Amino acid sequence: MSEMRYEAPTTLAAAVALLAGANGRASVLAGGTDLLIRMRAGSVEPGLLIDIKGIPEMTSIVAENGGYRFGAAVPCMELLEHEAFAKAWPGVIDGVKLIGSIQVKGRATVGGNLCNASPAADSVPPLIAAGAVAGIVGPDGRRESPVENIVTGPGKTALARGEIVTSFLLPRRPPHAGDAYLRFTPRTEMDIAVVGVGVNLTLDDSGVCRQARVCLGAVAERALLVPEAAAALIGTRVDAAALKRLAAAASAACRPIDDKRGTKEFRIKVAGVMARRAAEMALARARRKN
Amino acid sequence: MAKHHVTATVNGDVVEFLCETRQSLLDVLRDELNLTGTKEGCGTGDCGACSVTIDGRLMCSCLVLGVEAEGKAIQTIEGMAAGKDLHPLQRQFLEHAALQCGICTPGILIAARSLLERNPDPTEDEVRYWLAGNLCRCTGYHKIVDAVLDAAREMRRP
Numbered sequence: 001m002s003e004m005r006y007e008a009p010t011t012l013a014a015a016v017a018l019l020a021g022a023n024g025r026a027s028v029l030a031g032g033t034d035l036l037i038r039m040r041a042g043s044v045e046p047g048l049l050i051d052i053k054g055i056p057e058m059t060s061i062v063a064e065n066g067g068y069r070f071g072a073a074v075p076c077m078e079l080l081e082h083e084a085f086a087k088a089w090p091g092v093i094d095g096v097k098l099i100g101s102i103q104v105k106g107r108a109t110v111g112g113n114l115c116n117a118s119p120a121a122d123s124v125p126p127l128i129a130a131g132a133v134a135g136i137v138g139p140d141g142r143r144e145s146p147v148e149n150i151v152t153g154p155g156k157t158a159l160a161r162g163e164i165v166t167s168f169l170l171p172r173r174p175p176h177a178g179d180a181y182l183r184f185t186p187r188t189e190m191d192i193a194v195v196g197v198g199v200n201l202t203l204d205d206s207g208v209c210r211q212a213r214v215c216l217g218a219v220a221e222r223a224l225l226v227p228e229a230a231a232a233l234i235g236t237r238v239d240a241a242a243l244k245r246l247a248a249a250a251s252a253a254c255r256p257i258d259d260k261r262g263t264k265e266f267r268i269k270v271a272g273v274m275a276r277r278a279a280e281m282a283l284a285r286a287r288r289k290n
Numbered sequence: 291m292a293k294h295h296v297t298a299t300v301n302g303d304v305v306e307f308l309c310e311t312r313q314s315l316l317d318v319l320r321d322e323l324n325l326t327g328t329k330e331g332c333g334t335g336d337c338g339a340c341s342v343t344i345d346g347r348l349m350c351s352c353l354v355l356g357v358e359a360e361g362k363a364i365q366t367i368e369g370m371a372a373g374k375d376l377h378p379l380q381r382q383f384l385e386h387a388a389l390q391c392g393i394c395t396p397g398i399l400i401a402a403r404s405l406l407e408r409n410p411d412p413t414e415d416e417v418r419y420w421l422a423g424n425l426c427r428c429t430g431y432h433k434i435v436d437a438v439l440d441a442a443r444e445m446r447r448p
Binding site for chain 2: 003004005006008029031032033036037039040049051053075077100101102103104106107189190
């Protein structure tokens with residue numbers, strides 16, 4: 001085994017410089033709940049670990065432009081305990097709550113959940129449904145990207161070499177807005193999504209849906225934003241007919257695999273069911289908010 | 291290989307140790323600091339046997355590197371009893387016979403204490419969800435949950 005260095009930079013500039021100087025042999029360490037397991041299994045052998053938890057902007061939750069920006073290395077438990085954030089984005093909280101045990105959530109981060117690039121990541125569909133934008137820093141400076149453009153397939157991202165996801169910006173919420181994330185798993189805790197659905201919608205004063213975003217997890221090589229499913233809700237009162245069209249559009253968008261956790265047919269069918277239920281939850285939340 | 295020199299607080303005592311980057315905090319606790327109360331079950335964060343708190347936050351010590359403990363306050367099972375006086379959770383576990391082989395017990399006690407610090411009056415459901423990351427292959431969990439609820443009751447008494 002070769003030597004493995006460990007660095008804990010306190011600025012983004014230092015982290016980017018370390019990553020750039022490592023010739024592709026560095027791994028970014030946030031919560032480590034995926035990375036340390038892979039290192040121990042021998043599937044990754046980094047020459048350098050860059051622990052980014054000492055960088056203030058990656059570990060803080062701040063209000064910005066009426067919305068929230070949270071650091072990509074904020075542990076899930078801290079996000080769950082942030083009452084104002086949880087009230088604004090209950091659907092994002094639904095997803096984050098489902099990531100592993102309390103112990104795992106004490107360490108695991110949303111940035112890691114995204115960059116690990118599992119198609120079944122629970123925080124990703126609600127973030128995409130929320131219209132979250134990821135802040136990214138790299139050798140060429142800073143850029144921003146909608147979260148749906150980051151993961152390209154299992155274990156693969158659109159990040160260039162040397163780039164780090166630093167934060168997530170969730171936009172300001174209009175009145176009568178609500179979001180929800182639901183997943184299907186054989187048991188309620190400590191499981192991996194067979195299907196996950198995030199729905200985010202906004203009603204006008206008369207209760208008609210004016211904006212919607214629907215994102216499916218675990219039914220394709222990455223989380224899928226499904227505009228056809230959102231279109232089934234927009235302009236309606238999210239009534240039974242709209243929900244039926246939503247379910248059909250969600251099922252039609254699936255291109256799942258068969259595996260031990262669910263067959264293709266099952267995933268396609270359940271995606272429609274979960275989309276309907278998530279939309280009903282988001283609707284109830286939107287109606288409660290003014 | 292150059293080792294890291296780490297200073298941390300374990301159960302209130304300042305400790306120093308040397309470790310390699312790839313050594314987990316669990317390895318350090320058991321092999322460098324001889325605190326073998328923290329157990330290794332799966333080594334992948336699934337079983338909770340290695341639960342400790344770090345700066346008050348419940349974590350699996352197998353998913354933390356020893357070098358990451360620099361400057362942190364760690365609590366392990368060895369710090370739970372006050373001398374010879376068992377913590378109410380420890381006493382209730384004995385009272386309820388909430389353990390058989392005992393490998394999961396230190397982690398469950400640490401996790402349960404972390405719950406009761408946040409929520410002194412949890413429902414049975416809340417106890418079961420909080421402890422979902424702690425696997426026990428012997429007891430079937432009922433006695434564990436009963437012991438935690440009784441300890442909570444005892445600790446709420448003025």
